[in-house]
Amino acid sequence: MKKRTMNEAGRFLGTVLLCGGVVSSCSNDIDEPASKGPEVLATPYITKVLEFVPCPGQFVNVLPEFEEGDTQEVMNEKVLQLIGNNKRGLISLGGFGGYVVVGFDHTIENKPGSRDFRVLGNAFNGNSSAAVSGATKGGSYEPGIILVAYDKNGNGKPDADEWYEIQGSAQQKGYREPWYVEAECAGNDVNCYADYEITYYKPQSEPSTPEEDEKYIRWTDNKGGEGYIPKNEYHRQPYFPQWIQSDKLTFKGTRLPQNAINRGTEAAPYFVLFSFAYGYADNALNDSEGAAIDIDWAVDVNGAAVHLPGVDFVKIYTGVNQVNGWLGECSTELMGVEDLHLLENRKL
Numbered sequence: 001m002k003k004r005t006m007n008e009a010g011r012f013l014g015t016v017l018l019c020g021g022v023v024s025s026c027s028n029d030i031d032e033p034a035s036k037g038p039e040v041l042a043t044p045y046i047t048k049v050l051e052f053v054p055c056p057g058q059f060v061n062v063l064p065e066f067e068e069g070d071t072q073e074v075m076n077e078k079v080l081q082l083i084g085n086n087k088r089g090l091i092s093l094g095g096f097g098g099y100v101v102v103g104f105d106h107t108i109e110n111k112p113g114s115r116d117f118r119v120l121g122n123a124f125n126g127n128s129s130a131a132v133s134g135a136t137k138g139g140s141y142e143p144g145i146i147l148v149a150y151d152k153n154g155n156g157k158p159d160a161d162e163w164y165e166i167q168g169s170a171q172q173k174g175y176r177e178p179w180y181v182e183a184e185c186a187g188n189d190v191n192c193y194a195d196y197e198i199t200y201y202k203p204q205s206e207p208s209t210p211e212e213d214e215k216y217i218r219w220t221d222n223k224g225g226e227g228y229i230p231k232n233e234y235h236r237q238p239y240f241p242q243w244i245q246s247d248k249l250t251f252k253g254t255r256l257p258q259n260a261i262n263r264g265t266e267a268a269p270y271f272v273l274f275s276f277a278y279g280y281a282d283n284a285l286n287d288s289e290g291a292a293i294d295i296d297w298a299v300d301v302n303g304a305a306v307h308l309p310g311v312d313f314v315k316i317y318t319g320v321n322q323v324n325g326w327l328g329e330c331s332t333e334l335m336g337v338e339d340l341h342l343l344e345n346r347k348l
């Protein structure tokens with residue numbers, strides 16, 4: 001199948017506009033089948049959801065809703081209904097590692113020296129008591145790692161060797177976010193692990209006492225860590241994804257520094273979740289530059305910069321492993337992914 005690039009789509013758009021309402025009279029001039037009409041135009045938005053595997057969390061089986069009998073394919077489709085085609089609904093990826101893979105109807109072009117797409121989440125600023133020095137913001141920032149794939153072999157799928165990770169600020173050697181000092185004082189682990197691996201174990205039964213709530217979903221990692229995703233009083237549905245028939249889930253990837261600090265007291269906690277400088281999902285206000293990603297930030301498995309002509313697929317996973325009191329686990333949320341060049345061309 002011939003893949004249409006953004007440029008080709010843009011040219012086609014120009015052709016249609018020149019033809020005005022009389023496409024049939026000049027259809028011979030069009031490189032593409034005229035019968036397809038405007039729907040063959042590339043859209044700036046997500047048009048496919050290939051896979052949705054959230055980590056256990058308080059919004060899992062709710063955003064989107066799991067109904068008895070739903071398969072992986074049905075859940076993928078539900079995610080598309082929420083965040084595809086500019087719907088701007090919301091999905092939650094749960095705790096560290098939970099992910100979604102989305103695709104587009106064209107290749108998002110990598111324009112030199114410019115950010116190419118943006119990732120929409122639900123991050124927001126806290127009040128003035130959540131401020132730190134510099135551009136860093138405090139509030140509700142739950143950063144997710146972004147990977148991109150260019151469909152080099154043109155098979156319409158993101159093959160394992162086609163993925164590259166977008167490297168944000170926390171992964172820059174020697175760089176420290178302004179809030180690291182305070183986070184260290186609070187006992188947070190501000191290391192960034194490129195080789196993190198975590199396994200979550202499906203509970204035998206749902207908890208019925210506060211003690212069981214605290215030890216709800218057990219996890220172990222490859223750094224000697226272990227702990228639980230607790231069940232909170234606000235969300236009582238099962239947290240383990242119900243359509244996955246496995247007694248455990250393992251995720252591998254980059255684990256970001258723990259970015260939540262309790263600026264209240266133990267009795268009256270006030271958690272502030274700080275943003276990273278750039279390069280992550282759910283880490284900036286949607287209409288700010290911080291939500292936008294340059295494909296040239298992609299690196300290979302050795303951390304070396306790669307230059308991709310564009311991107312056909314995007315994968316996003318929750319990058320922080322931290323439970324923040326009654327707020328629950330840090331979980332990346334996603335509302336959409338948009339091709340900035342197409343948006344600009346169409347002046348949306």
Ligand SMILES: [Ca+2]
Nearest residue numbers: 110111114295
């Ligand atoms: Ca670029």
Ligand SMILES: [Ca+2]
Nearest residue numbers: 151155157159
């Ligand atoms: Ca491929």
Ligand SMILES: [Ca+2]
Nearest residue numbers: 122142282333
């Ligand atoms: Ca969020």
